[in-house]
Amino acid sequence: MTPHINAPTGAFAKTVLMPGDPLRAKYIAENFLENPKLVTDVRNMLGYTGEYQGKPISVMGSGMGIPSMSIYAKELITEYGVENIIRIGSCGAISDKIKLMDVVIAMGASTDSAVNRSRFANTDFAMIADFNLLSLAVDAAKKQEANYHVGNLYSSDLFYSSDESRYDLMEKYGILGVEMEAAGLYGVATEYGAKALAMMTVTDHIRQGLHLTAEERQETLNEMIKLTLEAVSQLD
Ligand SMILES: O=P(O)(O)O[C@H]1O[C@H](CO)[C@@H](O)[C@H]1O
Numbered sequence: 001m002t003p004h005i006n007a008p009t010g011a012f013a014k015t016v017l018m019p020g021d022p023l024r025a026k027y028i029a030e031n032f033l034e035n036p037k038l039v040t041d042v043r044n045m046l047g048y049t050g051e052y053q054g055k056p057i058s059v060m061g062s063g064m065g066i067p068s069m070s071i072y073a074k075e076l077i078t079e080y081g082v083e084n085i086i087r088i089g090s091c092g093a094i095s096d097k098i099k100l101m102d103v104v105i106a107m108g109a110s111t112d113s114a115v116n117r118s119r120f121a122n123t124d125f126a127m128i129a130d131f132n133l134l135s136l137a138v139d140a141a142k143k144q145e146a147n148y149h150v151g152n153l154y155s156s157d158l159f160y161s162s163d164e165s166r167y168d169l170m171e172k173y174g175i176l177g178v179e180m181e182a183a184g185l186y187g188v189a190t191e192y193g194a195k196a197l198a199m200m201t202v203t204d205h206i207r208q209g210l211h212l213t214a215e216e217r218q219e220t221l222n223e224m225i226k227l228t229l230e231a232v233s234q235l236d
Pocket residue numbers: 019020021063064065088089090091159179180181
């Protein structure tokens with residue numbers, strides 16, 4: 001057990017899906033996994049282990065922002081032997097080429113957070129996804145005929161930013177979506193020797209001021225969840 005996770009040793013599968021919202025973790029466990037069992041509930045950051053197509057898999061909330069994600073991801077890897085972490089989240093798009101409900105698969109993650117510079121002698125380490133997880137996700141997205149994009153994500157410390165000009169820069173540099181955890185997850189996975197990927201559903205269009213309804217969020221997140229489960233079911 002850790003200060004933040006009250007599951008016994010061995011309670012997590014080697015692959016953990018991590019949405020930001022612990023209630024989304026509950027929803028996924030109850031609707032997509034067989035025999036789901038609650039394994040941790042400290043601070044209501046719910047985590048479950050069940051099976052998908054006969055293979056053990058866990059799902060746990062990460063909370064919002066890099067600090068929260070970093071605590072849980074680090075403890076899952078070093079204290080529970082977790083090998084693969086896949087963030088399944090929501091993001092805001094900037095470019096008109098990206099539509100609401102599209103799926104963004106984060107080959108890389110840029111950030112305004114200082115955590116990765118703290119790790120890497122105050123220099124810029126390129127935060128990238130594990131190539132095998134990325135390939136499996138792309139294969140699953142093709143098979144599912146999802147509208148997907150692969151590229152660079154931006155993990156922002158601020159959900160509410162008054163600097164609108166930053167979105168011009170992000171668009172110029174090809175950022176596909178803005179969210180708040182992926183660059184931290186990639187940093188933790190790199191530091192502690194695990195594999196990571198972040199998959200996002202576009203729930204908001206920042207420039208166009210568009211937002212999915214609650215019902216649309218549910219349906220499109222379902223598509224991403226199925227796609228992710230299909231991808232991780234191919235892991236050894
Ligand atoms: O839907 P989740 O996974 O929480 O992701 C996004 O939503 C939250 C902000 O509303 C942040 O955590 C951001 O990264």
